[in-house]
Amino acid sequence: MEAMNTCASCHATLNDAKLRAPAREFGGSVHRDDRIGCVGCHNGDARDPTVGAHSKAAGFDPHPTHSQVPVICGGCHSDAGFMRRINGRLPVGQAALFNLSLHGKLSAAGDPNAPDCSGCHGKHDVLSPTSPRSPVNRANVARLCSGCHSEETRMAKYGIRTDQFAKWEKSAHGVAFKKGNPNAPTCTGCHGAHASAPPDASSVAHACGRCHEEEMAFFEQSPHSQGFRKRGLAQCVACHSNHDVAPASAILVGTTPDASCMKCHSHDEKPRKAADDIAALLRGARERAAEARAAVARARDRGQHITGAGLALDHVATAEMKVRGVVHTLDPARMEARIGEIDRAVAETLRLVADAERARLLERRGYYVALGLAGLLLLTLTLKVVQLDRRRRRGGA
Ligand code: HEC
Ligand code: HEC
Ligand code: HEC
Ligand code: HEC
Ligand code: HEC
Ligand code: HEC
Ligand code: HEC
Ligand code: HEC
Ligand code: HEC
Incomplete structure (x- = not known):
């Protein structure tokens, strides 16, 4: 079959830039396949080389409206049979999702401020994401x-x-x-x-939990899971917020006025005690980890190269990271196991530093001994030379 798109070939020659541009853009778009063509969205008769191509009888639609666009795009993109013939890998059903969204509802009602499919993807220059x-x-x-x-x-x-x-x-x-x-x-x-x-309170947690699975699991095991649901509190977002999620280290546990727990628990005895216990455990572990880092830094300043120190510090960092997630259980006892991991990695680091220090002292002792021996040798030689010299002078006299 001869492929025909008279719409594109005529429009490409028109003087008016507004009429010409669609043909050029279309040529570089994902829709340039002849089975889609200009008629895929505008209808009309793409075999007629005259302006008769704008055939009303063939359903020509020069200006699809805001509310028609999702119907036109969706007409193909929801048709699994048609899509499979051209690109079997493309998922279908975008229009069904879009229609459920607030964007979809507003644009169906003709609200020009809400995006239709073209508002995000473009019209003639639609590209693959x-x-x-x-x-x-x-x-x-x-x-x-x-x-x-x-x-x-x-x-x-x-x-x-x-x-x-x-x-x-x-x-x-x-x-x-x-x-x-x-x-x-x-x-x-x-x-x-x-x-x-807007994700409702339960799907908010879903969005976060899709990527932060471990934190989600710990949260669900905590008394917060039920307590938040009962009160309609937005799970993760209640403490981390949504758009301005801060680095975790900026969120404080404890009973100081700036601690996140005090937003809700300034007068609750049991949560206050948990907050204090958790804060103390975290603080202690972090202090010990900081000590290990400082010990390695001091050794490096002295010019020592400690084999394995980098690796040992990595273990400290990993163990520290792993302990933060357990905070979500609100259970100090469950944190202790992971704190043990930090302590073991810290002990290993300190052992490596101590070993290296001992080796350095030994080396230095060896150096002084060698220096002393060399000095002694020099002294003996000098004495010997002096002695010989005297003897020679006496012999000559
Ligand atoms: C022989 C040349 C020619 C062919 C073939 C042709 N067009 Fe046009 N088209 C024009 C001209 C000239 C205009 C502007 C005058 C008018 O509206 O008739 C126009 C106008 C349009 C407009 C309206 C633009 C506006 O701002 O109002 C659309 C949309 C359009 N054409 C799409 C198509 C499609 C789709 C096809 C194929 C089915 C097609 N054209 C075939 C020449 C052509
Ligand atoms: C994927 C769908 C789609 C395809 C394919 C498509 N168009 Fe359009 N076209 C639209 C939409 C949507 C509009 C915007 C209607 C409006 O805003 O008034 C439009 C508007 C136009 C206009 C008016 C120009 C303007 O800026 O308002 C022209 C001319 C046009 N199309 C020609 C073509 C030609 C020629 C082809 C093929 C080369 C083509 N279209 C293919 C969706 C499409
Ligand atoms: C006539 C049917 C048809 C219409 C109407 C249509 N499309 Fe498509 N679209 C397709 C086909 C078929 C493909 C796959 C092309 C290919 O891969 O060769 C496609 C590809 C795409 C892609 C690229 C997907 C990817 O991952 O590669 C996007 C995005 C897209 N279309 C969006 C739209 C939008 C937005 C509209 C409306 C403005 C629209 N389509 C209208 C049939 C259509
Ligand atoms: C609010 C912006 C927005 C609107 C409105 C929108 N899309 Fe998309 N679309 C995207 C984004 C972003 C992607 C990229 C894929 C992703 O992030 O999942 C995409 C991807 C696609 C793809 C490619 C899917 C793939 O997995 O390769 C198609 C097809 C598509 N959209 C069609 C449509 C259709 C049809 C409509 C209207 C019913 C529409 N889109 C409305 C933003 C939008
Ligand atoms: C063409 C403009 C436009 C674009 C582009 C757009 N939006 Fe929207 N969006 C709106 C309008 C208008 C509303 C309706 C606001 C309302 O009624 O609360 C809205 C609503 C929303 C809402 C619901 C807000 C609420 O309180 O109910 C979310 C979430 C949203 N958009 C996210 C996005 C995302 C994510 C993107 C990009 C992929 C995007 N929007 C692209 C205009 C746009
Ligand atoms: C009660 C308040 C609270 C709630 C609810 C909460 N978090 Fe946290 N989250 C924290 C605190 C406090 C820390 C930081 C502990 C530290 O490092 O001192 C943290 C740390 C994190 C971290 C970084 C630590 C790590 O494990 O890498 C992530 C990611 C995280 N939270 C995700 C989530 C997710 C996902 C949810 C919802 C399932 C959630 N949080 C619910 C208070 C909360
Ligand atoms: C980490 C997840 C996340 C990211 C990333 C994100 N949002 Fe949101 N957004 C949410 C949640 C959750 C809500 C619901 C509000 C709530 O329940 O606190 C929301 C609400 C909204 C709303 C409704 C109005 C409001 O502010 O409450 C709009 C609009 C919106 N987001 C747009 C965006 C845009 C635009 C971007 C990208 C710049 C974006 N969002 C990135 C999670 C996110
Ligand atoms: C698409 C996956 C994804 C989603 C959805 C997501 N996050 Fe994240 N989050 C990440 C990645 C990736 C990082 C960066 C980790 C890094 O920097 O190593 C991160 C970082 C964080 C951090 C900082 C961790 C730290 O080590 O300081 C927190 C807290 C966090 N996210 C909470 C949330 C919350 C709350 C939500 C839901 C509102 C959420 N995230 C949704 C992937 C995601
Ligand atoms: C957004 C409000 C909010 C924040 C922030 C918050 N909590 Fe809670 N917490 C609750 C609610 C609601 C309950 C359930 C109370 C109930 O069911 O009676 C709860 C319950 C608890 C419980 C169980 C109490 C019991 O009686 O068994 C503990 C422990 C707890 N929280 C500790 C914390 C700690 C530690 C933090 C800071 C990391 C924190 N909470 C932050 C709202 C919050």
């Missing part, structure tokens, strides 16, 4: 979302905050993202791409 030039590519998507969500004038009528990007960018997640950590969530890592809706 893996392309670095796609607006929905992982590297670009936070900018795309914030293009609307940080716009105060656009968002004013909805009464929602406009600080999500600014906060996320500085958060532990934003910083890890910028460093190239492939697992750090950008906006879609928590919200999803097509169901961008």
Whole structure:
């Protein structure tokens, strides 16, 4: 069959840039396949080389409206049979998810402030999300979302905050993202791409727990799991917040006024005691770990190279990291096992430093002994020379 797209070939020759651009952009897009063509979205008769191609009888639609776009895109992207024929690897069902989202509901109602499919993907220049030039590519998507969500004038009528990007960018997640950590969530890592809706209290924890499985498991074993659910508190977010998740070390456990526990427990006896016990255990372990690091640093300052010290300090760091997750159980007894791991790694580090120090002292002692012997030898030689010299002079006289 002869492939035909008279729409593209005629539009590519038109003088008006607005009429010409779609043909050029389309040629570089994912939709350039002849089985999709311009008629995939606009209908019309792509075999007619005249403006008769704009055939009303063939359903030509020059300006799909905001509420029609998801129906047009979804028409193909929800049709598993059709999609399989052209690209069997593409998932289907984006439109079904999108329609459930607040974006979908608003754009179906014609709200121009909410994105339809084209608002995120473009119209004629739709690319695969893996392309670095796609607006929905992982590297670009936070900018795309914030293009609307940080716009105060656009968002004013909805009464929602406009600080999500600014906060996320500085958060532990934003910083890890910028460093190239492939697992750090950008906006879609928590919200999803097509169901961008406010996660309710239970799915909030789901979003975090998908990546932080261990913390999630510990949280679920704690009295907070039930207690939070009963009171409708947002699980992880109640302590870590959502967009400005701080590095864990910035979240304090304890009974000082700035400790996170005091937001809710300033008068509760049992939680206060748990907070104090946990804080003391963490503080003690961290002090001992700091001691080990300092001992290695001092040794390095003296110019000593300690075999295995780097590895031993890595063990200390790993053990420290592992103990933080257990905080979520709120059970000091369960922390003690992991504190034991820190202490063992600290002891190993200190042993290596001590061994190296002993070796250094031995070496230095050997050096002084050698120096002493050399001095003695020199002295004997000098005496001998003097003696010989005297003898020679006496013999000559
Ligand atoms: C022979 C050249 C030619 C062919 C073939 C052609 N067009 Fe056009 N198209 C034009 C011209 C010229 C205009 C502007 C004048 C008008 O609206 O008729 C236009 C207008 C349009 C517009 C409306 C733009 C606007 O801002 O109002 C759309 C959309 C469009 N064409 C899509 C198509 C599609 C889809 C096909 C194929 C089914 C197609 N064209 C085939 C020449 C052509
Ligand atoms: C993936 C869907 C899709 C495909 C394929 C597609 N278009 Fe469009 N096109 C749209 C949408 C959506 C609009 C926007 C309607 C609006 O905003 O009024 C549009 C608008 C246009 C316009 C008006 C220009 C403008 O900026 O408002 C022209 C002309 C046009 N298309 C021509 C084409 C031609 C020619 C092709 C094939 C080379 C094509 N389109 C393929 C979705 C598509
Ligand atoms: C006529 C059917 C059809 C329509 C209408 C259509 N698409 Fe597609 N789309 C496809 C097919 C088929 C592919 C796969 C092309 C390929 O891989 O060669 C595709 C690919 C894509 C991809 C790339 C997926 C990937 O990972 O490579 C995106 C994104 C996309 N379409 C979005 C849209 C959007 C947004 C609209 C509406 C503006 C739309 N599509 C309208 C059929 C369609
Ligand atoms: C709020 C922005 C946004 C809207 C609106 C949107 N998408 Fe997407 N879409 C994305 C992002 C981001 C991705 C990248 C994949 C991901 O992060 O999961 C994507 C990926 C895709 C893909 C490729 C899927 C894959 O796994 O390769 C297709 C196809 C697609 N979208 C179609 C649509 C269709 C159809 C609509 C409208 C019904 C739509 N999108 C609306 C943001 C959006
Ligand atoms: C074209 C502008 C636009 C783009 C692009 C956009 N949004 Fe939205 N979004 C809106 C509007 C408008 C609302 C509705 C606000 C409301 O009613 O509370 C909204 C609502 C939301 C909500 C629900 C807020 C609430 O309080 O109910 C979330 C979550 C959201 N968007 C996330 C995202 C993410 C993530 C992206 C990027 C993948 C994105 N948005 C891209 C305009 C946009
Ligand atoms: C670490 C997960 C996470 C990331 C990353 C994230 N969000 Fe959110 N976002 C949430 C949660 C959870 C909520 C629900 C609010 C709550 O229950 O406290 C939310 C709420 C929202 C809302 C509703 C209004 C508000 O502020 O409460 C919008 C809009 C939104 N996010 C947009 C974004 C955008 C844009 C990005 C990227 C710059 C982003 N989010 C990144 C988890 C995240
Ligand atoms: C009661 C408050 C609270 C709740 C609820 C909470 N956390 Fe934490 N989280 C903390 C504290 C405190 C620390 C830091 C302990 C330390 O390092 O001193 C922490 C540390 C972390 C860390 C870094 C430590 C590590 O294991 O790498 C992650 C990740 C984390 N939390 C994720 C979560 C997730 C996911 C949830 C929900 C399932 C959650 N948190 C619920 C208080 C909380
Ligand atoms: C898509 C995966 C993903 C999601 C979803 C996610 N995170 Fe993270 N999180 C990460 C990665 C990756 C890091 C960076 C770890 C690093 O820097 O080594 C991180 C870091 C953190 C940290 C700092 C840990 C530290 O060592 O200081 C905390 C706390 C945290 N996340 C809590 C949360 C909370 C709360 C949520 C839900 C609102 C959440 N995360 C959602 C992947 C995720
Ligand atoms: C967002 C509020 C909130 C924060 C922050 C919070 N808690 Fe709780 N905590 C609760 C709720 C609600 C319960 C359940 C109380 C109930 O069911 O009566 C609870 C229960 C407890 C219990 C069990 C008490 C019992 O009677 O068995 C302990 C222990 C506890 N929390 C310790 C902590 C520690 C330690 C921190 C700081 C790391 C902390 N909590 C932070 C709200 C909070």
